[in-house]
Amino acid sequence: MNEGLSKVRWQPPENWLQVDTIDMHTGGEPLRIIVDGLPEIPGQTVLEKRRYFRKHLDHIRKALMWEPRGHADMYGAVLTAPVTPDGHFGVFFMHNEGYSTMCGHAIIALVKFALEAGLVQYPEDGLIRIDAPPGRIDAFAEMKGNRVVKSSFHNVPSFVLLQDKTVDVPGVGNIRFDVAYGGTFYAFVDADEIGLELVPQQISRIIDLGRKIKKAVVRNFDILHPFEADLSFLYGTIFTGKPKDGKHHSRNVCVFANGEVDRSATGSGVSARAALHAVKDGLETGKKLVIESLIDTTMDVEIADVTSFGPYSAVIPKVAGTAFFTGQHRFLIDPDDPLKEGFLIR
Structure with missing residues (x-):
C-alpha cells in the first residue's frame, strides 16, 4: 500500500448508522451475519422478534441485502438472545424480499461462526441449541483442533x-x-x-x-x-x-x-x-x-x-455441509444518502 494512504484514518460522523457483519458462505451461498450495530430486539419468541424487526428495522435489511452493499442473491442472519432456557442463541433470516422461516445453509455456517468466534463454548454433549423461527434446531460440529471442518443439524419435523x-x-x-x-x-x-x-x-x-x-x-x-x-x-x-x-x-x-x-x-x-x-x-x-x-x-x-x-x-x-469465512465488514449508512436503504435492479 502507498505509504501515505496507509496513514489515512477516517471516522464517519456520529449520526451515521454503523453495522458490523461477518460474511460467510456454505456451498457458495452467501451469509451476512449482523454482529453489532442493532438496537435491542424485543420479543418472547424468535417469531415475535422477527415481527418487530420487520416493522421497525426493515430498512437495515434492505440496506444490507440490496445494492450497493449487497445484491439480488444476498442472504442474511440476525442473531438474538436465546428464547429458551437452554438455548445458546436465537436467529432469524432475511433476503431480498423479506424474511424466511428456516435456512439450513445459514445454520451450517452459524455453527462454525459461533464456535470459532467464541459466541459458544463447545458444549460437553456436543449439542449446539439454536432457537429459530420454526422451533429448536439441534446442531453439531466436526472439529479439527479449534476449527469446525463440517457442521450438521437435526431439522424440525419435515x-x-x-x-x-x-x-x-x-x-x-x-x-x-x-x-x-x-x-x-x-x-x-x-x-x-x-x-x-x-x-x-x-x-x-x-x-x-x-x-x-x-x-x-x-x-x-x-x-x-x-x-x-x-x-x-x-x-x-x-x-x-x-x-x-x-x-x-x-x-x-x-x-x-x-x-x-x-x-x-x-x-x-x-x-x-x-x-x-x-x-x-x-x-x-x-x-x-x-x-x-x-x-x-x-x-x-x-x-x-x-x-x-x-x-x-x-x-x-x-x-x-461445510462453510467458510469470506470477510468482515463495517457498513456505513449516511442519513443524507438518497440510496441509503439500497435498491434492486432485478
Whole structure:
C-alpha cells in the first residue's frame, strides 16, 4: 500500500448508522451475519422478534441485502438472545424480499461462526441449541483442533403436504409437483419432465420458471402449517434432476423470495426432500443422500428419526455441509444518502 494512504484514518460522523457483519458462505451461498450495530430486539419468541424487526428495522435489511452493499442473491442472519432456557442463541433470516422461516445453509455456517468466534463454548454433549423461527434446531460440529471442518443439524419435523398434484402455469402448461416442508414449504418439480437443464448457463430460465410455478401453486392451493400462521406460505420452487457426479444422489436448485437462486443445495430444501423420499421411495432411516447444487457443491441429508407433526407423518432430517469465512465488514449508512436503504435492479 502507498505509504501515505496507509496513514489515512477516517471516522464517519456520529449520526451515521454503523453495522458490523461477518460474511460467510456454505456451498457458495452467501451469509451476512449482523454482529453489532442493532438496537435491542424485543420479543418472547424468535417469531415475535422477527415481527418487530420487520416493522421497525426493515430498512437495515434492505440496506444490507440490496445494492450497493449487497445484491439480488444476498442472504442474511440476525442473531438474538436465546428464547429458551437452554438455548445458546436465537436467529432469524432475511433476503431480498423479506424474511424466511428456516435456512439450513445459514445454520451450517452459524455453527462454525459461533464456535470459532467464541459466541459458544463447545458444549460437553456436543449439542449446539439454536432457537429459530420454526422451533429448536439441534446442531453439531466436526472439529479439527479449534476449527469446525463440517457442521450438521437435526431439522424440525419435515413432512409432505401435497403429493403428485398438477397446476396450469400460464405460458408453460400443466406442471406436476409436490409440496413438502423442511422448516419452510417448497414446491418440487422434476426438471427433466419440463426439459430444464440445471446448469448455471440456464439461470434466467430457471428463475423465470421458478417464479411462474410458485405463483401458480399459491394461486390454486392452500399452503397451511398445522400450528403457525406465520409459517403458512410457499417459500420457493425447487427443481430436482440427475446429478453431475454419478456417485451423488441428485441435483437440487432452489428459486426463492424475489427470484433468488440458492448456490448451495439448500438445507431446508434437502430436509423437505428427505420427507418426500420417505413417502415416495421408502427412504430408510440412516441412509445418506448426497445432493448437488447448481454449482456442484453438495450437502448430505439422511433421516435421523421418524415422528408425527400434527396430522402428518414426519421425519427428523439430519443435514450436513461445510462453510467458510469470506470477510468482515463495517457498513456505513449516511442519513443524507438518497440510496441509503439500497435498491434492486432485478
